[in-house]
Amino acid sequence: QPPQSETLRTPIVAVLGHVDHGKTSLLDKVRGSAVSEGEAGAITQHIGATAVPLETVSSMAGSLVDPDDFDLPGLLFIDTPGHHSFSTLRSRGGALADIAILVVDVNDGFQPQTVEALDILKRTGTPFVVAANKVDTTPGWNPQDGSPIKPSYDGQSDRARQMLDTNLYEIIGQLSDEGLSADLYWRVQNFQKNIGVIPVSALTGEGIPDLLAVLMGLSQRYMKAEMAVDIAGPGAGTVLEVKEERGFGATLDVVLYDGTVREGDTIVVGGTNGPIITEIRALLQPQPLAEIRTEKRFERVDEVKAAAGVKIAAPDLDAAMAGAPVRVVRSRDTDEVIRDVQAEL
Ligand code: GTP
Numbered sequence: 001q002p003p004q005s006e007t008l009r010t011p012i013v014a015v016l017g018h019v020d021h022g023k024t025s026l027l028d029k030v031r032g033s034a035v036s037e038g039e040a041g042a043i044t045q046h047i048g049a050t051a052v053p054l055e056t057v058s059s060m061a062g063s064l065v066d067p068d069d070f071d072l073p074g075l076l077f078i079d080t081p082g083h084h085s086f087s088t089l090r091s092r093g094g095a096l097a098d099i100a101i102l103v104v105d106v107n108d109g110f111q112p113q114t115v116e117a118l119d120i121l122k123r124t125g126t127p128f129v130v131a132a133n134k135v136d137t138t139p140g141w142n143p144q145d146g147s148p149i150k151p152s153y154d155g156q157s158d159r160a161r162q163m164l165d166t167n168l169y170e171i172i173g174q175l176s177d178e179g180l181s182a183d184l185y186w187r188v189q190n191f192q193k194n195i196g197v198i199p200v201s202a203l204t205g206e207g208i209p210d211l212l213a214v215l216m217g218l219s220q221r222y223m224k225a226e227m228a229v230d231i232a233g234p235g236a237g238t239v240l241e242v243k244e245e246r247g248f249g250a251t252l253d254v255v256l257y258d259g260t261v262r263e264g265d266t267i268v269v270g271g272t273n274g275p276i277i278t279e280i281r282a283l284l285q286p287q288p289l290a291e292i293r294t295e296k297r298f299e300r301v302d303e304v305k306a307a308a309g310v311k312i313a314a315p316d317l318d319a320a321m322a323g324a325p326v327r328v329v330r331s332r333d334t335d336e337v338i339r340d341v342q343a344e345l
């Protein structure tokens with residue numbers, strides 16, 4: 001008998017890939033923002049989370065996503081850095097993910113952090129699709145802003161299409177070298193056996209409807225059982241970052257992947273000097289479609305349900321650790337929760 005509050009939570013989608021291959025730009029296109037432009041040297045140095053509600057997914061994907069076909073509430077995207085020095089953040093993003101997008105610059109093909117990201121996905125057994133990004137840079141490309149990729153691809157000159165094909169088959173070959181069978185996504189029948197490669201452009205938005213439709217479709221089809229959680233149960237999450245916030249002191253940016261957190265809840269968080277036990281003073285949430293990492297305006301809320309990015313303000317968080325688990329105690333025995341947190345450190 002499942003608990004009464006069993007509900008489908010938002011799947012967590014990690015975006016991984018080599019530096020500059022367009023991860024943040026792809027998310028910018030989806031949320032209609034310009035986070036990439038504000039980054040020093042356009043290099044992502046943190047991990048971030050953005051909630052995209054089903055209505056937004058379906059309005060971007062047009063006829064490819066009919067909201068009536070889905071009962072998942074949307075997608076929670078986790079952006080990760082591609083620069084080689086941030087491998088811990090990539091692993092953390094991979095570990096949180098239910099599903100992932102491996103972003104590959106269609107001209108550059110596989111690069112060292114592409115392979116590293118692929119190893120993370122293999123190790124964690126995370127299903128993923130490949131977004132072959134920057135198709136608009138193909139010489140002679142005739143852009144069709146926001147279009148699904150098939151009509152856009154079919155509408156190119158023979159020469160442009162052949163050049164893109166050469167690059168796409170290079171990527172499919174590189175996946176094969178890594179022991180993975182892959183094909184252009186519209187030829188894939190069974191996404192559990194074959195990796196779908198989706199040509200996209202973060203600049204023109206071409207192929208983004210397809211990317212969103214495939215992510216929603218795969219989540220709905222293969223992950224519904226995992227997404228069914230006791231949403232009212234005690235919350236569980238991972239600390240992305242520990243940040244000073246004016247008026248609140250040290251706060252936690254958390255990705256909540258299970259249950260609910262409420263203001264006033266006692267939580268246990270992994271810290272450098274052992275587990276920290278504290279009480280939530282405030283829960284701050286970025287607006288839908290805003291990136292928790294860069295958002296400056298937060299809404300104070302009473303409770304947050306998984307999956308979501310949330311900022312937790314509480315006393316004594318100075319020694320909390322990025323990457324550490326966060327657990328709500330609620331009606332459980334505090335010592336038991338402390339042991340759970342220690343076991344995960
Ligand atoms: P890191 O987070 O540092 O790993 O980089 P990233 O993968 O997030 O790349 P980012 O989105 O910052 O993009 C890097 C550069 O590529 C920027 O100058 C973008 O404008 C450009 N770019 C990204 N996607 C596209 C695309 O589809 N087409 C074109 N022409 N340029 C793109």
Ligand code: MG
Nearest residue numbers: 023024043044
């Ligand atoms: Mg980035």
